[in-house]
Amino acid sequence: MWQVDYNIAYNKNKITKLTAADSDDYYVTTGGINPGTGSTIQAHKVGYAASSFYVYQQVYDENGKPIENLFVDRNGDGQINDSDRYIYKKPAADVLMGFTSKMTYKEWDFSFALRASLNNYVYNDVLADRADVSSNAMWSTSGFYTNRPVDAIKLGFQGVGDYYMSDYFVQNASFLRCDNITLGYSFKSLLKSPAYNGINGRLYFTVQNPFVITKYDGLDPEVSGGIDNNVYPRPRTYLLGLSLQF
Numbered sequence: 001m002w003q004v005d006y007n008i009a010y011n012k013n014k015i016t017k018l019t020a021a022d023s024d025d026y027y028v029t030t031g032g033i034n035p036g037t038g039s040t041i042q043a044h045k046v047g048y049a050a051s052s053f054y055v056y057q058q059v060y061d062e063n064g065k066p067i068e069n070l071f072v073d074r075n076g077d078g079q080i081n082d083s084d085r086y087i088y089k090k091p092a093a094d095v096l097m098g099f100t101s102k103m104t105y106k107e108w109d110f111s112f113a114l115r116a117s118l119n120n121y122v123y124n125d126v127l128a129d130r131a132d133v134s135s136n137a138m139w140s141t142s143g144f145y146t147n148r149p150v151d152a153i154k155l156g157f158q159g160v161g162d163y164y165m166s167d168y169f170v171q172n173a174s175f176l177r178c179d180n181i182t183l184g185y186s187f188k189s190l191l192k193s194p195a196y197n198g199i200n201g202r203l204y205f206t207v208q209n210p211f212v213i214t215k216y217d218g219l220d221p222e223v224s225g226g227i228d229n230n231v232y233p234r235p236r237t238y239l240l241g242l243s244l245q246f
Contacts, residue, residue: 069161091226
């Protein structure tokens, strides 16, 4: 026997009114981040999805590498300031999907559960907060150098200006995650005797969070609110179980 379940949901959200808005440019800041004192990376603005990212447009060199603290002058006034920030992407996924499957053959059973999230974006706060690899930033007052992600070393930023407000750190976090995989074997009438019906039971092995497929550079693309400041990966759990019926 093979049992399959599938579901799909489409999500679209847009702010249609802000009660305090007095112009088309009005917005409410949200989404505090670690780099910069009191910095926020998201905004609520009429016509856009809630908590959309509000960032500078990054300029890249001929090799496609971001140039630190160099952004596009979007309004053409010859200077870079808050007026050049723009709405870029959103944390909420456009499409959510779920897929579960269970197969049984004689005494064996095999099942798994998958989830997918498409077109959700995340601000990589872990990388942005550690992107400054200058000697002053990496040297600890305790007398040793602090760790940095490999991606931060590749960037080579020196902590100049508001580099962390770049849309470079807003990354596509679409993913396909397997929540669990289970393999089981059921048995009946174990230790059966003329005076005793025996023992029924099931032996099973389960892996929780076995894998996730994503292009996101951080530890985990599944982030609530769209800001990833998590430095601890989601655990993978192995479970061997036995259930008995007397």
